[in-house]
Structure formats: structure tokens, C-alpha cells
Amino acid sequence: MKKELPQxxxxxxxxxxxxxxxxxxxxxxxxxxxxxxRKTKTTENEAGGITQHVSAYEVEHKTADGVSHAIxxxxxxxxxxxxxxxxxxxxxxxxxxxxxxxxxxxxPQTVEAHKAIIEGEIPYVVAINKIDRPGADVDRTKxxxxxNEIYVEGYGGTVPFVPISAKTGEGVPELLEMLELVTSMTExxxxxxxxxxxxxxxxxxxxxxxxxxxxxxxxxxxxSGTFVAAxxxxxxxxxxxxxxxxxxxxxxxxxxxxxxxxxELAAAGSIFKTFAAKQDALYYxxxxxxxxxxxxxxxxxxxEKEAKEK
Numbered sequence: 001m002k003k004e005l006p007q008x009x010x011x012x013x014x015x016x017x018x019x020x021x022x023x024x025x026x027x028x029x030x031x032x033x034x035x036x037x038r039k040t041k042t043t044e045n046e047a048g049g050i051t052q053h054v055s056a057y058e059v060e061h062k063t064a065d066g067v068s069h070a071i072x073x074x075x076x077x078x079x080x081x082x083x084x085x086x087x088x089x090x091x092x093x094x095x096x097x098x099x100x101x102x103x104x105x106x107x108p109q110t111v112e113a114h115k116a117i118i119e120g121e122i123p124y125v126v127a128i129n130k131i132d133r134p135g136a137d138v139d140r141t142k143x144x145x146x147x148n149e150i151y152v153e154g155y156g157g158t159v160p161f162v163p164i165s166a167k168t169g170e171g172v173p174e175l176l177e178m179l180e181l182v183t184s185m186t187e188x189x190x191x192x193x194x195x196x197x198x199x200x201x202x203x204x205x206x207x208x209x210x211x212x213x214x215x216x217x218x219x220x221x222x223x224s225g226t227f228v229a230a231x232x233x234x235x236x237x238x239x240x241x242x243x244x245x246x247x248x249x250x251x252x253x254x255x256x257x258x259x260x261x262x263x264e265l266a267a268a269g270s271i272f273k274t275f276a277a278k279q280d281a282l283y284y285x286x287x288x289x290x291x292x293x294x295x296x297x298x299x300x301x302x303x304e305k306e307a308k309e310k
Contacts, residue, residue, distance in 0.1 A: 016190040017058075017070035017254040018183040019092060019216060021122075023113035024099035025106075029129040033099060033166035034075050037176070056201055056214055056256030058243045061176050069180065072216065072254045074201070091269065092199040092216055095183050096124035097175070098150070102136035102163065105144030114150055123186065125160045125178050126152050132165040190253040194220035195274040200230050201256070203266040209239060211262040215272055222257060222274060223250045227281035230272035232289050234281040235262040237274075 022030045038057055055075045060068045074093060096117045100110050117124050128141050142155045151157020160178050164171030196217050203213040213230070222228070226237045239260040242248050251257045263285075266272070275281040 011191045012193055013189040013191055016188040016219075017072060018094045018179065018186075018188060019072045019074065019254055020095050020097060020179060020183075021074040021093035022097045022099060023117065025101070025104070025109040025113070028099050028101040028104070028107070028110070029166040030099045031075055033097075033127065033129065033164070033172070034073055036166050036169050036172055037073065056216060056243055058255060061180070063180060064177065070254065071176075071179065072256055074216075091120050092201065092218075093120075093122055094186060094188060095179060096120075096122050097127050097179070098124050099127045099129050099166075100141060100145065101130045102128050102138055102141050103130050103133050105141050106148045106150070110150075111148055114148070123182050125162065125175065125182060126150065127171075127175055128161055128163045129166050131163045131170065132168050138163050190219045192221050192252050196220035196222035196226075196228075196252075197271065197273045198253075200266045200268055200270045200272055202268055203233075203262070205265070206260065209260040211235075211265060212258055212260045213262055213266040214256060214258050217251060217253050217255050217257065219253055220274070221250055221252045227275045227278050228259060228272050229275065229281040229284045229288075230266040230270045232285045232292075233262050233264045233266040233270075234278075234285050235259050236278065 022034060024030050034057060037059055057073045057075070059071055059073065061071050062068050098110070098114060098117065100106060126145065128138055130136055131138060142152055142161070145152055146155045146157075150159065152159045152161040160182065162171050162175040162178055164175055166172070197220060198216045198218040201214045201216055203211065206212045211233075213233070213235070215228075215230075222237060222240070224237050224240060228235055228237060237259060240248055240251070241258040241260075242251065243256045245258075248257075273284065275284065
């Protein structure tokens with residue numbers, strides 16, 4: 001019988017930092033916005049300055065009253081080839097930023113990203129970016145949004161919007177304040193004493209360290225010495241890195257963590273759970289496989305039955 005790590009009898013619920021997904025059309029400035037917030041130059045290392053994967057970053061935001069709050073950002077690709085990654089990113093997030101260019105207005109991936117946000121029932125804020133550009137027109141952009149059934153405040157709707165320049169930083173503090181306001185209404189809570197569980201964001205093979213997976217902890221604390229399982233994949237929590245690439249021994253909710261040493265590639269979007277022993281994690285993985293096979297078999301039989309009846 002598998003045994004997950006023991007849960008506390010009495011939950012100690014504490015405020016959980018928000019997980020924010022940044023979405024929008026290709027090259028409308030999503031990664032540039034995150035670069036400014038993080039004070040890094042990530043886009044210079046990307047092919048053509050376009051994000052090629054989902055990345056997770058943890059930042060500290062100091063509000064106007066001087067209080068620091070942690071925020072986890074998910075940067076999702078804007079290219080059509082990465083549609084599934086954007087959808088996955090939206091589902092794990094608590095709130096979204098829909099970035100749209102003040103020059104170009106709404107584009108196909110803007111509409112697609114908005115659809116993913118609505119389907120995920122996630123509150124969101126519109127960031128009208130590139131207001132520093134000569135061709136920028138905020139009012140025209142709001143009209144473009146309305147024409148695509150994205151109704152911001154003052155244009156027939158209640159969706160908050162903030163004009164920004166991800167390049168110069170103009171409006172970014174106001175955007176972060178708006179995020180704080182929106183997330184304060186969701187009352188995010190989690191138990192630091194619970195066994196960690198969350199969502200797999202991405203999984204890949206590292207030439208030096210084997211199979212790696214980036215996960216977002218939604219509840220509990222993940223500690224070195226335990227074991228994690230996501231679907232049929234499992235891993236010992238021995239080598240664990242934070243969003244800065246530093247080795248850590250434990251991490252708690254809303255933190256993005258990279259875990260190395262998986263038995264196979266963990267499916268993006270799958271739920272991971274924590275176990276005290278390897279055998280328990282293995283039992284969970286085998287149980288998941290059996291249920292998956294049974295489900296596939298049932299679906300196949302149903303399809304064959306329908307085909308015969310036709």
C-alpha cells in the first residue's frame with residue numbers, strides 16, 4: 001500500500017504567492033516585460049529574441065507601502081507551434097497578464113491566448129505594451145480589443161488594463177500594483193506543513209544531469225530526501241534547483257523548482273505528488289499506468305462498438 005508523506009491533522013493555511021502567466025501574440029513583448037521585472041537579459045539568449053519554452057521565475061515585488069511580496073511568473077511562448085504550452089501555462093496560473101502591442105493591436109495569438117485564459121477561468125489584466133513606440137495608440141488598441149470581445153475598463157467591460165513600456169519600464173510598477181490588487185481578491189492559501197504537490201511545467205533531458213523537470217509547487221513543502229511521482233515518471237529529490245539555478249534543500253508553495261534524475265520524461269501539465277519512500281512513489285506510478293491502460297482499453301472498445309453500430 002503506497003504511503004504519501006503524512007499530512008498534518010490541523011492545517012496551517014498561510015497566504016500563497018500568486019502564480020502569474022504572461023501571454024499574448026508573438027513579439028508583443030512578453031519576455032521583455034519579464035526581463036525588466038527580473039532585471040535580466042533573457043531574450044538576448046533566445047533565437048530571434050523569441051521564447052522557445054515555458055520558463056518560471058520567482059521575483060520579489062515591493063509595494064508602495066514598502067512591503068515585499070513574492071510573485072512567480074510563467075513566460076509562455078507566443079509562436080503557434082507552442083499552443084499547447086500556452087494553454088498549459090494558463091491552467092497552472094492564478095492570474096494572467098495578456099500582453100498586446102499598442103502598435104499592432106490584437107493579433108491571432110492574442111485571441112488564442114485570451115481563449116485559454118477564459119477557458120481556464122483565470123482573472124486577468126491587459127498590459128498594453130510598447131507605448132514608447134512612434135506608432136503607439138492606446139485608444140486604437142482598446143478599440144481593437146473590444147472588436148475581439150476583450151472588453152477593458154472604459155470600453156464596455158471590467159477587465160483592468162495598464163499602458164506600459166516593457167523596454168523603458170514605464171507603467172510596470174502600476175502593472176505590478178494591479179496584479180497585487182487582482183490577486184488579493186482570490187485569497188490564495190496553502191499549508192507549508194503538508195506534503196508538496198503541484199504541476200509539471202516542462203520536462204527535458206539534460207546532457208550532464210539526466211532527465212530534468214521544472215515543477216510549480218501549489219501546496220506544501222518539498223524537501224530533499226523525499227521522492228516525487230508525476231504520472232508514470234518518478235524521481236528522488238536529491239538535486240533540486242530554484243529559479244536562479246542554485247541548489248536548494250527545500251522549497252515551498254508557488255516556487256518553481258527544477259528536479260533532476262527522473263526515470264522518464266514527466267508529462268507537461270501532470271500533477272506531481274510527494275512520497276516518503278521510493279517504493280511508495282513506484283507504487284503510485286504503477287497504479288497510474290494501470291489506470292491509464294484501462295482507460296485506453298475502455299475508449300478503444302467504445303470506439304469499436306460505435307463503428308460496428310454504424
